[in-house]
Amino acid sequence: MKSFEDLDVEEALEEPSDYVDPQLILADQRYEIIGDILCEVYEPGEEKWNISDLLDEVFLHRYLGIPVFLVVMWTMFHFTFQVSLVFMAMIEAVFAWISTYTSQIPIPWLASLVTDGVVGGVGFILTFIPPIFLLYLAISVLEDTGYLARAAFVMDRWMTKMGLHGRSFIPLLLGFGCSVAAVLGSRTVEGRSNRLTTILIAPLMSCAGRLPVYVLIAGIFFPSMAGTVVFLLYILGIVMAVIIGFLLKHTALKDEISPLVMELPMYQMPTVHGSFRHMWERGVMFLKRAGTYLLIGSIIIWALSSFGPAGYGVPIADSFIGIMGRYVAPIFAPLGFEWQIVAALIFGLLAKEVVVQSLAIILAVEGQGAIQASLLALMSPVSAFALMVFVLLYIPCIATMAVIKSETGSWKWTIFSFVYQTFLAYFMALAVVSIGGFLFG
Amino acid sequence: MVRNLDINMLSKKPRLMAVISSAAGLLYVTAAVMQILEFMGIVSLWFLTPDLVTIFVLLVLAAVFLSGVSALRLRQKQAIAYPTAGLLLSALLFLLKLTILLTNALGWVLSFEDWQSWSVVMDIEPTLWTFPIVVVMFAAVFWHSDTTEKMENRVDTHDL
Numbered sequence: 001m002k003s004f005e006d007l008d009v010e011e012a013l014e015e016p017s018d019y020v021d022p023q024l025i026l027a028d029q030r031y032e033i034i035g036d037i038l039c040e041v042y043e044p045g046e047e048k049w050n051i052s053d054l055l056d057e058v059f060l061h062r063y064l065g066i067p068v069f070l071v072v073m074w075t076m077f078h079f080t081f082q083v084s085l086v087f088m089a090m091i092e093a094v095f096a097w098i099s100t101y102t103s104q105i106p107i108p109w110l111a112s113l114v115t116d117g118v119v120g121g122v123g124f125i126l127t128f129i130p131p132i133f134l135l136y137l138a139i140s141v142l143e144d145t146g147y148l149a150r151a152a153f154v155m156d157r158w159m160t161k162m163g164l165h166g167r168s169f170i171p172l173l174l175g176f177g178c179s180v181a182a183v184l185g186s187r188t189v190e191g192r193s194n195r196l197t198t199i200l201i202a203p204l205m206s207c208a209g210r211l212p213v214y215v216l217i218a219g220i221f222f223p224s225m226a227g228t229v230v231f232l233l234y235i236l237g238i239v240m241a242v243i244i245g246f247l248l249k250h251t252a253l254k255d256e257i258s259p260l261v262m263e264l265p266m267y268q269m270p271t272v273h274g275s276f277r278h279m280w281e282r283g284v285m286f287l288k289r290a291g292t293y294l295l296i297g298s299i300i301i302w303a304l305s306s307f308g309p310a311g312y313g314v315p316i317a318d319s320f321i322g323i324m325g326r327y328v329a330p331i332f333a334p335l336g337f338e339w340q341i342v343a344a345l346i347f348g349l350l351a352k353e354v355v356v357q358s359l360a361i362i363l364a365v366e367g368q369g370a371i372q373a374s375l376l377a378l379m380s381p382v383s384a385f386a387l388m389v390f391v392l393l394y395i396p397c398i399a400t401m402a403v404i405k406s407e408t409g410s411w412k413w414t415i416f417s418f419v420y421q422t423f424l425a426y427f428m429a430l431a432v433v434s435i436g437g438f439l440f441g
Numbered sequence: 442m443v444r445n446l447d448i449n450m451l452s453k454k455p456r457l458m459a460v461i462s463s464a465a466g467l468l469y470v471t472a473a474v475m476q477i478l479e480f481m482g483i484v485s486l487w488f489l490t491p492d493l494v495t496i497f498v499l500l501v502l503a504a505v506f507l508s509g510v511s512a513l514r515l516r517q518k519q520a521i522a523y524p525t526a527g528l529l530l531s532a533l534l535f536l537l538k539l540t541i542l543l544t545n546a547l548g549w550v551l552s553f554e555d556w557q558s559w560s561v562v563m564d565i566e567p568t569l570w571t572f573p574i575v576v577v578m579f580a581a582v583f584w585h586s587d588t589t590e591k592m593e594n595r596v597d598t599h600d601l
Contacts, residue, residue: 055529057522058505067501071530074494075537082541086548089555228494 052266056150065154070235072147076138077234078227081215084130088215091130095123109312116364117302122295124360124371125353128212133283135208139176140278144270148173153264164245168198172241175205176234177282179396182207183403193253199407200248200417201241203396206234208286209352213391216356220372221384229385233392240393240424286353293350294357301347301358305365316365335390335429336383345390351397382436386429393425454586455520459513461582462524465575466506472567473499490566499567502530528579535572538564 058064099119105111142148152169159169171185182202189195206214214233218226304321308314316322317339325343332342340362348355363374379387395401395418405414476496479489509523542564548556 054522054525058526064505071498071501075533079537083544086544089553
């Protein structure tokens, strides 16, 4: 590899493999030209800094950068969880009021369908609109300020040390919103193996679809520190992504690391209009899903919970969903998951929101009271945390798998993605149960 | 919208800024130590919460404020970045806690079940009460700096 001083740009771009990364050469030349122009037209005056220079001194600091990033991330998730609680209670109260009327429908199966299926399923999932919208609002504000680009820059040093490509962090950040977007965003990563690694680890980032599960479970089992638990799960997702990326890059997907070259935008004061517009554009997708396939899913789950081989009105354990759940439940017995949880996890393969929706319907059809009390009776706090870890790490949804297939063009990698995530989720959940059981009895 | 800042305006008294940054940093260190004692059950004070993450947050804030102190003492103007970023982060956390307090108050006013036993004291924690103290300290520096400058200008005018 030749040194920087010996560089000839045109020659280097023609034969980049003999030189340092071409992007570095281009960036270096671009800034040299900018410097020349500035020397000709700019008269240096009194020393002035702008806010971006000031803040970057700290936010991009070698040692303070990552702790500050963690504080900002914690603030985002704490805001998302704690502020949304009262608005969730409002929506819950509205649906509770609606269900008092729908439960009085004279035809029993129709009353059950509307109350337990539609209101209990879609209505319950709609109570999670506030945290999802607030998470999107927080991400929009961070994006609009210009901090998210700095986050990628700060994480680059750490990720490069682990053998990952610096640009991988940008699609991984998109994964906080939606795993499909994260996998598609990996197109910006250079090099086949770098891109493939990013595609394979992107689903480990916790998408907004998983948030209802965390909010529900953490709110019930860890009420005093729910925001912190949700934050820790997001961090766990990042850590697992980095570990898996490290393993892949040092085994099956070895490739030369290329440096991250990115221009950091100036810090901006986010506008209320801009941030809320971004929040609405992203959040409305969730509303559309709730109004379409989550509604259809509710009806299907209700039907599977209410009907069995013996017809309508069988005990839920003998319903189709009960049979399916009990068939698979022994595999999850070491994790402390009852068949109701297992059935919800199976439906969660369609989309993560469906886990919560399925649980609400199954417990409602079963005739249980409030979902909080039912879940407290179904599992221990350690198993509840294991459930959140499992939901974090197993495949996000069928749509993500389809995008992985289209982006990799390979069934082999798609199946690998499914298999490794399922095993990873299972063994990490098992580790939580084992360690938790040892520590807390 | 990024306004250019005249660094001289912000750091007219770098040594005074170093003192104030040290004081702010020590305030956050003290709050973090009190939180640790609260977490360990050694003390039980109404303005603390036994939360490990809050301890980490307070220590990061302390580190940001204290990192710039030695450079400020050496009159390095760019070190003003540390108290500026520290103030910004403190403000962010203060706003977060204030918003949580207000939404909890809303839940209590609407008499929702989960907020029946809520009281304002439950939401008082170090990131909420440290920020006003830090703001007052920095405001005092600016006020002192501004007053001193005006007096110096007045003396200069009088001399002329």
